[in-house]
Structure formats: C-alpha cells, structure tokens
Amino acid sequence: MTTMKSKKIFTALALATAATSASATVLTFDSLTAMVYGDGAPLLANMNYNGQNLTYLESGFQLTLNAPNAAPGAAHISDGTYSEQTYNWHDGFENGSDTFVSLTRVGGGLFNLLGFDYYADGSSVWADGSLVGFIQDEGSWSMGLNGIGELRLSSGAFNELDNLNVETAAAATVPLPGTLSLLLAGLAVGALSRRRQQ
Secondary structure (H helix, E strand, O other), X not given: OHHHHHHHHHHHHHHHHOEOOOEEEEEOOOOOOOOOEEOOEOOOOOEEEEOOEEEEEEOOEEEEEEOOOOOOOOOEEOOOOOOOOOEEEOOEOOOEOOOXXXXXXXXXXXXXEEEEEEEEEEEEEEEOOXXXXXXXXXXXXXXXXXXXXXXXXXXXXXXXXXXXEEEEOOOEOOOOHHHHHHHHHHHHHHHHHHHHHO
C-alpha cells in the first residue's frame, strides 16, 4: 500500500513537471508592403516609436529596431534590401550606428525559435546575451533555440528577415526548487513516521 502511494506521488510529480503544449506561429510580415515605414513615412497600426526605437507587432511577438544613435522618429524599416512583405532595415548612416533588431514576446515571456529565412551582408545572432551564430548572404536559420527571452541580430549594411517560425514556450507547472525540496523532505518524514508506526 505504501509502495502504491509512493508511485502515485512520484507519478504526480512527473506530470507536474511536464509542460503544456506550445503555440506555434510564423511571422510572415505580409502587412509590410510600402517602401519605408518611419522617418516621416506613415506607420502601420501595429507599429510605434518608443523613444528612438521603432517597434513592430505581429501574432503576439514584437520586433524592435533599436537605434540608439538615430534622431527621435528617424528610425525606419523596409528600405534595406527592399523586398515586399519582409522585415528589412539598414544600419549605418540611415538608422545610425550600433543599430540592432530584437525579437521578444509582447509582454515578455519565453519562446522557442524554430527557424527563419534571411538575406544579409553579415549579422551576429544572439540569444539572451549569448552569441549563437552568424548569418551572411541568403539562407535559412535552422538551429532551434528553446526557452529564450530575446533574440538579437546585429546590423550590417543590409538585413532582411522573413518567415520567423516561433512558438511560445510551454507554460510549465514545475515546482520551484525550494518547493520541490520541501515536498521531498515531507515525503521522507512521512515514510519514516509510517515505518515507526508499523
């Protein structure tokens, strides 16, 4: 009987640590059809300035053109290698030096990156502050990155992204490490007290 209870408890623990299903989506940028957005050109309803940075929202994700050396309201996208329905931008004299793009979930939270298409003259790829790769020329990124809070791409003379395949990281019901320790300690005390009673 004690063995059955222990099995049930450990089964419950295993289920508690399992993640729920994730929600996948592909960011296609189909609404980006104009030559320029920003720097005096009209913004779409899902775009806005946050200081010097230009944000773009799609399907619960946010791409931010971080332009620390651009004049307020001057950062702009869709003129880099201009292709309709892609997210593209220039660094250097157009958006100012040290420009980069970050991808996050709207409101924060973790996500998984499954892949994306690119055309770039050279861009470093960072995940939560760690360098994970470099993209150049035309190709597809296929290395999966799980449970990240921010994807960051440095800028070159031209940068173009399309078909960003992402999913929200599953909401896990994993006990906090302290909670798990207390739970296991409680199980041990309970097992000892049962042995003493027998």
